[in-house]
Structure formats: structure tokens, C-alpha cells
Amino acid sequence: MRIGELAKQSGLTVDTLRYYEKEGVIPAPARSESGYREYLPETVDFLRFVQSAKAVGFSLKECRNLLEIFHHRSAHTCAEVKSLSEIKLEELDQQMKNLKAMHQTLKAISDACCGSTESAASCAILNHLEEASMP
Amino acid sequence: MRIGELAKQSGLTVDTLRYYEKEGVIPAPARSESGYREYLPETVDFLRFVQSAKAVGFSLKECRNLLEIFHHRSAHTCAEVKSLSEIKLEELDQQMKNLKAMHQTLKAISDACCGSTESAASCAILNHLEEASMP
């Protein structure tokens, strides 16, 4: 399979595929005589793996590491894999908490504003931002 | 006040201050004969404003725009400012939803894993990522 076909089957662009190869996310495939990349069918699976991992919050580098583990999975333990998941879960949790705190603070400030079409000369939002003592 | 003092009072680095100036976040100050930046005391307030806005999720560019409005606030309306806040609140909301979805998916996958210290040859997490049909 050449790169265009792999792009079609994986839903990624050829540029992204070449980028992934450069970043070591997917292994460099064999080349045809004319230098074209020749992929094995299972590469589609690897790419689906990467896309799934990305979809749950893993960075490309992390995806690369996970795929490494996947490739040699009998040399790794469930405990190790689960640990990586749990670390990521905590990161996601922390990010949610941060967003929530920002949201709450902004909501409170925003609610204090009358929202009128008169001048913002004494707008509660602007005043709050200026006085600032964000938690 | 020179840039080092402003850095101290604002809690930012001198590099960040120069960067903010270049990006138009804070206005370019007057210069001494020798070319040193000479800031007015209120610049500290402006920077606090920016930091507050950043703390509730506004990007630097958005902070710049908000500060613009703040500087000419009698030419703007509360409705306008509140609208910006509400747009940001929705963005934060959307980001939280995304994170939550990722967390739920990963949690489900992670919970399916035994977490044992045996080989990950048939690890549920790896299998789920490979089979992938992320919602």
C-alpha cells in the first residue's frame, strides 16, 4: 500500500503520515525501487491505535510510547499500561479543575455586569479585572 | 519606573514585558535619554488587568483587546463586554465537555484493565485502543 492509500484508509493526510514517520510515531516502511513508501496493511491498525490514544488525551509523543509498548506488549505489564492511563486521567482531571475554576471566576464577574447598552465606563467586568485578586 | 521595577511590581519578567509591548498588549512607554523605558505607575494596573484576564482564560490577543476597551471604556458598552465574557464562558464550557468525554472514555478503558504485573499481551487498554471506535 502506498502513502495515498494509507491516508485514505486512516483518515489522515499524507503530510501527517510523513510527519508521524519523522517523529517516530510509525516505523519507516519499506521503499519501492523508485523510492515510494510501501506500507503493510497492519499500519492502518497502528494509526487507528494512535488516533484512539490521541482522542483520549495522549500527546503524539505519548502515543508513540504507547505504540512502542503495543508492539512489544509481551515485554510489558498491564500494571505499567494502567499506570500510564491513570496518570493521564489525573492530568485530565486537573485540567478540568482548572477550567472549572476559571469558569466560576469569570461567571461571577460576568454576572455582576448589568449588560446594558449604556457606556461601559463603570462596567463591573472591567472593574473586577482591574482590581483583580483572582483566587 | 524602569522595566526591572515594573517586572518586580507586576510579577512578570522583563522579557515578558518587552514581549507584551511588542505584541501591543501594553503601550510602548516613554524613553529616557539613554533609551531606557520609563513607565507610568498605572502600567502596573494594566498588567494586573491582563493577568486577571489571562487567569480566566483569555488569550494574550484577547487580553490586548480587552485592555483596549478598558482604556476607552466610555466608548464601549457593558453589553459588548458581557458578550465577550459569555463567549469565553462557552468556550471554557466546551473545553470542559471535551475533557470530560476524554476522561470518561479513558476511564472506561482503564477500568477494563486488570492492572496485573503479568504480561500486557492481552491488556484490555491496548486492545481497546487498537480496536478503537471512539465515540
Place this chain on the structure above:
DNA sequence: CTTGACCCTAAAGTATGCTCCAGGGTTTAT
């Protein structure tokens, strides 16, 4: 009058994840 602390500029580097470009071969169908 010299030393250390402070200031200046332009430009490049960092991290992330691609995307696009120029310039140039290859393959496939007609």
C-alpha cells in the same frame, strides 16, 4: 574609575502538531 547591576536590540529557540511549498521524479490511463 571600575565593577556589578541594569538596560538595549534583533533574532533565534522551545514545545506541539501539523500544513504547505518548491522543485522534481514515477505511474497509470488514454
Place this chain on the structure above:
DNA sequence: ATAAACCCTGGAGCATACTTTAGGGTCAAG
């Protein structure tokens, strides 16, 4: 045989928010 569609490389560009580097003036204290 030629045109469309496809492939190649190296490198630049984008967005965000800084940080660092290199090379070089200025100011205040002792």
C-alpha cells in the same frame, strides 16, 4: 506519448506565549 495523478525531499510557515542568546551600552556605589 503525454497528461493526470501520485510520489519524493528539505525546509519554511502557522499559532501561542514566552525564553534565551549574543553583543553591547548605562548607571550607581565604593
